[in-house]
Amino acid sequence: MPEKPGAKGQAAKPHHHGHRERLRERFVQTAGTGMPDYEILELLLFGTIPRRDVKPIAKELLRIFGGIGPLLSAEPEQLHRAGCTEATIAMLKATREAGLRLLKGEVMQRNAISSWQALLDYCHAAMQHNPTEQFRILFLDRKNVVIADEEQQRGTVDHTPVYPREVVRRALELQASAVILVHNHPSGDPTPSKADIDMTRQVRDAAKTVGITLHDHVIVGRHGHVSFKGQGLF
Known part of the structure; x- marks a missing residue:
């Protein structure tokens, strides 16, 4: 279905327009303090899922795996079955590895x-x-x-x-x-x-x-x- 034109003939902006910028700004300002897990996961998904509202995707992944820790630790096959692309799987595993190297x-x-x-x-x-x-x-x-x-x-x-x-x-x-x-x-x-x-x-x-x-x-x-x-x- 084609998008409805805006006031000047442009495509109507999606309801989540500007959400990515606002979320990034809030993260930078707070260093993530007080932000729920799904918003942190949204920030990660921005890099591999462009031009889509990733909030429902983030919430669904957390529901499937039971939290951000189990999600990041899941085997690639499990992530693939949950609908993750190769790019998203690589990003999630790289995020976990970076955190482990910091602690190590x-x-x-x-x-x-x-x-x-x-x-x-x-x-x-x-x-x-x-x-x-x-x-x-x-x-x-x-x-x-x-x-x-x-x-x-x-x-x-x-x-x-x-x-x-x-x-x-x-x-x-x-x-x-x-x-x-x-x-x-x-x-x-x-x-x-x-x-x-x-x-x-x-x-x-x-x-x-x-x-x-x-x-x-x-x-x-x-x-x-x-x-x-x-x-x-x-």
Whole structure:
């Protein structure tokens, strides 16, 4: 259907005309403070969906995935099924990666013990919305400075195979003096299972034989975490 002409024969402006400029201006003025998630998502979608009202799209994506965190962490196939184009998928994944690199910068080459909250913030952002289990290791030098952060395994929705010998081998390769284990529970509940506890003790014992300290094992859930050291589990 052709657009209705305006007063001077021009096409009538859509109802959302000027919305993008106003939203950008408000974001710049407030740095996003007080803006709902759907407006932040609108700003991101402006770059990949031109000349359309993206507010309903943003709200629908947040409804489908349950929030901006799960949306940014979703697999490309899930985003595609939700109607996202390749350009939008790339933008969303790049946005997540940029945020993770910002948080990781507060962890790497810093003392893990004195920067513990920054480390937890990074681990939560990196893992809490993952649909499958992920096991990663932070390697520390003798001053407890983080020298490497590596993903060791990805598993199923409720299991990730972990081999103590591989953990120790990699620590020796990096000349690490200590390690921190981190993995997520896609169920959202960070409560350790018996298998988690047994594996942690096996890693602790294997590392101890070569002079490497296991500082902690942290399980990340959707709304919290459990520290094995804090719970006295090893």
